[in-house]
Amino acid sequence: xxxxxxxxxxxxxxxxxxxxxxxxxxxxxxxxxxxxxxxxxxxxxxxxxxxxxxxxxxxxxxxxxxxxxxxxxxxxxxxxxxxxxxxxxxxxxxxxxxxxxxxxxxxxxxxxxxxxxxxxxxxxxxxxxxxxxxxxxxxxxxxxxxxxxxxxxxxxxxxxxxxxxxxxxxxxxxxxxxxxxxxxxxxxxxxxxxxxxxxxxxxxxxxxxxxxxxxxxxxxxxxxxxxxxxxxxxxxxxxxxxxxxxxxxxxxxxxxxxxxxxxxxxxxxxxxxxxxxxxxxxxxxxxxxxxxxxxxxxxxxxxxxxxxxxxxxxxxxxxxxxxxxxxxxxxxxxxxxxxxxxxxxxxxxxxxxxxxxxxxxxxxxxxxxxxxxxxxxxxxxxxxxxxxxxxxxxxxxxxxxxxxxxxxxxxxxxxxxxxxxxxxxxxxxxxxxxxxxxxxxxxxxxxxxxxxxxxxxxxxxxxxxxxxxxxxxxxxxxxxxxxxxxxxxxxxxxxxxxxxxxxxxxxxxxxxxxxxxxxxxxxxxxxxxxxxxxxxxxxxxxxxxxxxxxxxxxxxxxxxxxxxxxxxxxxxxxxxxxxxxxxxxxxxxxxxxxxxxxxxxxxxxxxxxxxxxxxxxxxxxxxxxxxxxxxxxxxxxxxxxxxxxxxxxxxxxx
Amino acid sequence: xxxxxxxxxxxxxxxxxxxxxxxxxxxxxxxxxxxxxxxxxxxxxxxxxxxxxxxxxxxxxxxxxxxxxxxxx
Numbered sequence: 237x238x239x240x241x242x243x244x245x246x247x248x249x250x251x252x253x254x255x256x257x258x259x260x261x262x263x264x265x266x267x268x269x270x271x272x273x274x275x276x277x278x279x280x281x282x283x284x285x286x287x288x289x290x291x292x293x294x295x296x297x298x299x300x301x302x303x304x305x306x307x308x309x310x311x312x313x314x315x316x317x318x319x320x321x322x323x324x325x326x327x328x329x330x331x332x333x334x335x336x337x338x339x340x341x342x343x344x345x346x347x348x349x350x351x352x353x354x355x356x357x358x359x360x361x362x363x364x365x366x367x368x369x370x371x372x373x374x375x376x377x378x379x380x381x382x383x384x385x386x387x388x389x390x391x392x393x394x395x396x397x398x399x400x401x402x403x404x405x406x407x408x409x410x411x412x413x414x415x416x417x418x419x420x421x422x423x424x425x426x427x428x429x430x431x432x433x434x435x436x437x438x439x440x441x442x443x444x445x446x447x448x449x450x451x452x453x454x455x456x457x458x459x460x461x462x463x464x465x466x467x468x469x470x471x472x473x474x475x476x477x478x479x480x481x482x483x484x485x486x487x488x489x490x491x492x493x494x495x496x497x498x499x500x501x502x503x504x505x506x507x508x509x510x511x512x513x514x515x516x517x518x519x520x521x522x523x524x525x526x527x528x529x530x531x532x533x534x535x536x537x538x539x540x541x542x543x544x545x546x547x548x549x550x551x552x553x554x555x556x557x558x559x560x561x562x563x564x565x566x567x568x569x570x571x572x573x574x575x576x577x578x579x580x581x582x583x584x585x586x587x588x589x590x591x592x593x594x595x596x597x598x599x600x601x602x603x604x605x606x607x608x609x610x611x612x613x614x615x616x617x618x619x620x621x622x623x624x625x626x627x628x629x630x631x632x633x634x635x636x637x638x639x640x641x642x643x644x645x646x647x648x649x650x651x652x653x654x655x656x657x658x659x660x661x662x663x664x665x666x667x668x669x670x671x672x673x674x675x676x677x678x679x680x681x682x683x684x685x686x687x688x689x690x691x692x693x694x695x696x697x698x699x700x701x702x703x704x705x706x707x708x709x710x711x712x713x714x715x716x717x718x719x720x721x722x723x724x725x726x727x728x729x730x731x732x733x734x735x736x737x738x739x740x741x742x743x744x745x746x747x748x749x750x751x752x753x754x755x756x757x758x759x760x761x762x763x764x765x766x767x768x769x770x771x772x773x774x775x776x777x778x779x780x781x782x783x784x785x786x787x788x789x790x791x792x793x794x795x796x797x798x799x800x801x802x803x804x805x806x807x808x809x810x811x812x813x814x815x816x817x818x819x820x821x822x823x824x825x826x827x828x829x830x831x832x833x834x835x836x837x838x839x840x841x842x843x844x845x846x847x848x849x850x851x852x853x854x855x856x857x858x859x860x861x862x863x864x865x866x867x868x869x870x871x872x873x874x875x876x877x878x879x880x881x882x883x884x885x886x887x888x889x890x
Numbered sequence: 891x892x893x894x895x896x897x898x899x900x901x902x903x904x905x906x907x908x909x910x911x912x913x914x915x916x917x918x919x920x921x922x923x924x925x926x927x928x929x930x931x932x933x934x935x936x937x938x939x940x941x942x943x944x945x946x947x948x949x950x951x952x953x954x955x956x957x958x959x960x961x962x963x
Contacts, residue, residue: 300956304953309904310902341901352929462894462930465923479907524904529903529904
């Protein structure tokens with residue numbers, strides 16, 4: 237047992253001392269102490285020694301509580317129960333109950349501290365210090381709190397990046413896994429933006445801080461995760477409310493149990509002691525903590541596990557809703573697709589290579605600022621020298637003609653080709669259509685001709701993200717009933733992308749305000765906010781903030797460094813990876829499962845003990861074991877959320 | 891104004907729930923939370939009475955759990 241707090245150490249010593257005395261007294265009572273002395277006032281005083289050693293703080297808290305009018309807390313219940321046992325002459329039982337209660341409390345505090353530590357370790361992204369370079373070039377070590385925008389920071393190999401900034405000097409690989417869950421390091425060079433909380437690789441970086449430490453990503457994330465536990469889930473609210481009625485009800489039951497049966501029996505004095513002991517068992521079981529702790533711990537673990545996947549969940553309530561998503565609405569561009577045009581297919585006419593087609597097309601488009609031209613230029617690895625390109629003629633909306641390396645070259649759409657009297661062979665067109673079906677409709681076709689002869693075609697499109705298809709499948713497998721894609725693009729494009737991804741519902745041609753309206757209708761359809769069928773929205777957070785905030789759960793993608801998205805969304809996915817979504821749904825469902833199991837288990841044990849206690853089968857020892865044992869088992873159960881993650885980390889070392 | 895305070899020796903989850911309930915009922919408090927897991931208290935109260943509210947909240951906490959200390963920065 238490492239890292240006990242001083243309070244825990246102190247408690248442990250008290251428990252051990254009291255336990256030794258307790259065992260010694262038990263042995264003495266069964267051997268040397270005569271029967272009549274065992275129940276005398278002197279023996280009571282001796283038993284009170286271990287009782288107060290282990291339980292003085294409980295009694296003290298109870299007295300303070302009574303003076304403040306705070307009844308029904310644990311100290312109160314335990315004190316009354318043990319005093320009752322003393323009163324009935326069961327000295328050993330009174331001490332044992334207090335002793336076991338404190339042992340239980342000790343383990344509980346240890347286990348909670350441990351899981352709290354485990355989660356904060358997972359989120360240990362905050363830097364401990366920073367190296368600031370002064371105007372004279374001297375480097376001093378400062379507290380990260382003191383970083384201001386504009387400071388020049390030196391980040392040595394292996395250090396955490398203390399504030400969001402821009403690289404001035406140095407190149408290297410930085411590890412973003414603590415923030416994004418992404419294990420591939422990212423390459424950075426002078427001029428690149430870097431995000432605080434990442435870990436620098438093997439090279440020295442000189443960086444200018446763009447933000448104060450307080451505004452940096454690290455601080456924002458820590459703030460979010462800390463605040464997350466303040467937005468309580470329904471399950472959590474339910475159990476706290478339940479505890480508020482449960483304890484007084486059981487205490488009332490105890491009072492009834494102490495007086496009613498002896499009164500009914502006709503021999504009040506003879507039976508009272510026995511029934512008081514049973515009532516005391518009730519008091520022990522009525523302690524609410526095991527119930528109250530069982531749920532938030534599971535959610536805390538779930539939020540910790542999610543943040544390790546590079547997903548920030550802004551509240552327990554949102555994690556809970558993630559497990560109940562019925563409909564997932566997604567933006568297309570930039571969320572399901574890459575959000576930029578790329579050459580997706582090149583189909584050369586026989587006698588030409590794909591490289592030729594791209595090379596000539598890129599040359600013609602070299603002066604163009606159109607995104608399609610840029611995409612073709614980006615695909616060309618060996619551009620034609622600028623000196624060999626002359627006489628560019630731009631036919632708006634159709635294509636471009638230029639003289640490239642001594643031959644008239646045209647790039648454009650089909651009608652442009654027809655205008656020029658160029659026709660691709662029908663054979664070529666049909667193979668092209670087959671090879672690019674789906675993608676072709678989703679994108680734009682550029683046909684290329686040289687010297688009046690058709691040489692090939694290029695398809696340029698906003699490609700679905702490579703992981704999108706699998707992510708859609710996984711999301712549906714996790715119990716989401718339907719996925720709807722919203723887009724401002726044309727119907728054809730929308731259909732092609734949706735079909736490719738396996739999405740059956742989509743709405744195209746929507747302006748931003750249409751998206752909000754569409755969403756409102758959807759909400760009305762499923763029965764509004766109180767419905768158990770939750771609607772989530774995924775977007776990049778740039779122009780869909782209204783929908784993000786309207787959704788039951790608004791999920792923003794690719795938000796690393798984007799303040800607006802982090803602000804508007806309920807769930808923030810730091811990197812661009814769609815597969816984080818099924819992963820979080822899985823975590824959410826597991827969290828719900830664990831918290832439910834905890835509640836059912838705690839209630840079951842408590843009620844069983846109540847019944848057995850009333851029948852006189854379970855004594856107070858059993859009750860204490862039931863109470864603290866349940867709490868500890870719930871804690872261990874909740875810790876599964878964290879342990880799973882640690883194993884995964886060991887399996888693939890960074 | 892919204893502010894967070896660290897709590898030391900907040901030992902019981904149900905106490906945290908009780909503190910939260912009591913603080914929420916104070917005059918001038920818009921929202922409050924006491925988190926057993928993070929051992930933190932958040933108070934969102936009107937600026938004019940904020941300091942007073944914090945004093946009251948400290949009293950609420952002492953009432954529920956006498957050993958629990960609030961770190962006032």
